Amino acid sequence: MFDAKNCPLYEKLSRGEPLSQSERKLLADIVREEIKFLLRNQILPTPRNYERWFYIFCNLIASGQKLEDSVLMEFYNNIYKEESDLVNIKIDLKHTVQILSDIVGELQESLKESYEQASIEEQRINELQKKEEAIEDFIASLLLEMLTLVRNLKHENESFLKKVEAQQEIISELKSKLKTVEAEANIDPLTSLFNRRSLERALKEFFTLCKQSKMSFSLIFIDVDNFKHVNDNHGHHVGDFVLAEVAKVLRTSMRAEDIVGRWGGDEFIALMPNTDLENAKKVLERIKSQLEKVEIFAEGRRFKVSVSAGVVECRENFQSWSDMIKEADRLMYEDKKKKAL
Secondary structure: OOOOOOOHHHHHHHOOOOOOHHHHHHHHHHHHHHHHHHHHOOOOOOHHHHHHHHHHHHHHHHHOOOOOHHHHHHHHHHHOOOOOOOOOHHHHHHHHHHHHHHHHHHHHHHHHHHHHHHHHHHHHHHHHHHOHHHOOHHHHHHHHHHHHHHHHHHHHHHHHHHHHHHHHHHHHHHHHHHHHHHHHHHEOOOOOOEOHHHHHHHHHHHHHHHHOOOOOEEEEEEEEOOHHHHHHHHOHHHHHHHHHHHHHHHHHHOOOOOEEEEEEOOEEEEEEEOOOHHHHHHHHHHHHHHHHOOEEEEOOEEEEOOEEEEEEEOOOOOOOHHHHHHHHHHHHHHHHHHHHO
8 A cells, every 4th residue: 555645746736837748748647547437447536535535646646656547546534424415517627627628638739740850851761771881881771770760769759649549538537428318407308398496596597687778578387287186197108298298398399599498297388588578478379279189198097288387577576586486486377266167
């Protein structure tokens, strides 16, 4: 087991100082080995995890040691007793990908230039080598020695370039994982609409713009009628199908700039930027009309899907976006009561 000592590179990075060429290579080695280790052991690269493991791998690589994953995990657990932080995945992962992309790009440019220069020198030496018989023996030997060195350098650069290309595959994989993480964090898996977290984030942004008189918007709060009856009488699988069908109608009835999401259960919210109350109500009528055409077939019976909804426009009487939700929810229940009469 090695002892974790000071990491000069870590300290230099913390102070924001520029890195030398050798330090950049060391940084590339540390980041590459750390990311492979984290992915291999399914450890979330959160800011805290990333920083701690970077410090450990900085010491490990500087000491020239190679340890089994189990030994490294035991060493880590002996130092840090508490559990890992599970937040800010996206921020840290993007930072990691950017570091790798910058390093790989610089390495590629440097190696390509070195490779091209080696090819030029090799060509010149080959031309001189053809005239070897006309040159004195000691010069010929010197040229042959230089040729060997150039060829070795070229071979090493080719090998190094292949390693760099391999790291690009890791970067592509990280970018792909990042997209998946972002999608899972913002999309409702059942309906493929935005989830509540995304809706709240958009609501806060829209409401701020509204209060700054930079943009007005309308909000539609939608609730599926008799949804509990559907679940109780036909099963949750049919209920899930109904929600998916409602989501499909919402997606096809809204504009590209509108934001539609599942608020929770059988409730949906549509945010319509630069749309007044009257136009939002027209959109709602179009949604209801489209839903009337939807027919669900379950257990030998067919039934229709309908929704109740409330529509509000961002105005001065609303003190917060949650006030808009409450008012739209109240209007939705009024709509539902009218149908019961």
